[in-house]
Amino acid sequence: MEGAILKTIASAGGAITDDKRRPNESVGCRGEEEEEQEECSKQVLKEDEEVESAKAEMTVVREENVRLKMLLNKIEKDYKSLQMRFTHIFHPEPKTTIEEPDELVSLSLGIRTPIDHQSAAKINKSDSSSISKSKVEDDDDEHLKLGLNYDSEEAAKLPADLNANQSPENSLTETKEEELAGGETWPPGGNKVNLKTTRSVSGDDDLSQANVKRARVSVRARCETATMNDGCQWRKYGQKIAKGNPCPRAYYRCTVAPTCPVRKQVQRCAEDTSILITTYEGTHNHSLPVSARAMASTTSAAASALLSGSSSTSQSATTTFHGLNLSDNSKTRPFYLPNSTSLPFPTITLDLTASTPTTTTTSDHFNVFSSRFPSTNLSFSPSQTNILPTVWSNGNLNYGAVLPYNKTTVGHLYQPNLPKNLYQLQNSQQVLTETLTKAITSDPSFRAVIAAALSMVGGESASSGPAQASSTAESVGKHLKWDGQTKIVPSNPLTSNGKGI
DNA sequence: CGCCTTTGACCAGCGC
């Protein structure tokens, strides 16, 4: 049946479009034959060209792959360099910075395991590194993943003390909490117990310790959604109307791990409701999805920098910051920074809202922060590619600021009419600022981390929607390789009901 | 049914 049909078609002459048969067919006149041959040769050439182009494309893709691999290697190297930098910054010469056992705990960044005071007291101050190493080596794997939440094999290959030193907030925030809780989940009012305990033990020093342990990282970003999609799972456990801000403040708790101590407060800026102020507290004690690492790393790094500054100026921080009320700033403060007036916790603020060129002065309401503790403000301008820090005396560190470094902005540092304690504060803040500057400017990895956060937040703010916001994180997750395997994160790593954070 | 949000109540710290 089919054969008959084919014969019929073939006899029709030229109806068959099989190109390969045409050169051998003797149909039509000689001129048509030449045309067909020419046409066939053209098509063959075209196919060859396509093959060649495909090969060239494959070559390009291969080269791109090689470049990406090199980029990944570079990122990993940068990360290791960043770790070294943090270790270097946060663990200066012990004799010059560590003055008491508690201070040792404060400076032992990232010690995830609870270290009781007895054992800590037995250990020599100068052996802080060995403390970290021995404790971490005894710890389980999860604790090795702490800190900057980078749990690649490269990180695992690093010395244990490096891993242990990644996360200041782990050691600072959770050590005593886990002591109190016996390693279990947070007891009701754990923070209260913590604060109350530390305050009742030995007065101001412990108070300052508690303050340092409660370091917070506040992120200001333009976001239309209820919360920033930082990749983590959060559970809302409370909401309050804070004084002076009609927008309610929501309290969230990380639910990725039941024992995770991380909490965050979300509140819209009263001045500009498109600005979302998210304040993070604590460090995740579990591995994070790729999409959550950027923010976690950023906040952890920022908190580390802040705590480093606080630690290095702990003396003045205790004696000066508590006694000094930055009433000038707080009175003129045109927006409401979470906890800035009521809590003595050091807060570092990452200002990701300065996406448009603005005239930045010390009175710029996006860049003036005040609290009883020296809040440190990092203002980023994502549109700027040349990152040059502008530092002024109030601890603000304007990244990519529109204004060039202008000494007039720091002029009041040298004003002779300032009270002595204000000078102390400014000196402390200057040290803090220098520490931050050192951490950020001297290591490209820090900038990479910040850039990752910027890309995430910027994408979200630009898209004004959670789905699109997550696409940025998704692309990061899809294109980054960790632990030698590609981890595909969900397009929207939200909660099961899709409401997310 | 499990997880989440909502929301009023409770507690602690702080200032007057």
Next chain:
DNA sequence: GCGCTGGTCAAAGGCG
């Protein structure tokens, strides 16, 4: 001591 405020708890209800 009292009131204000921030932070947290926990019961109730909603949602998938």
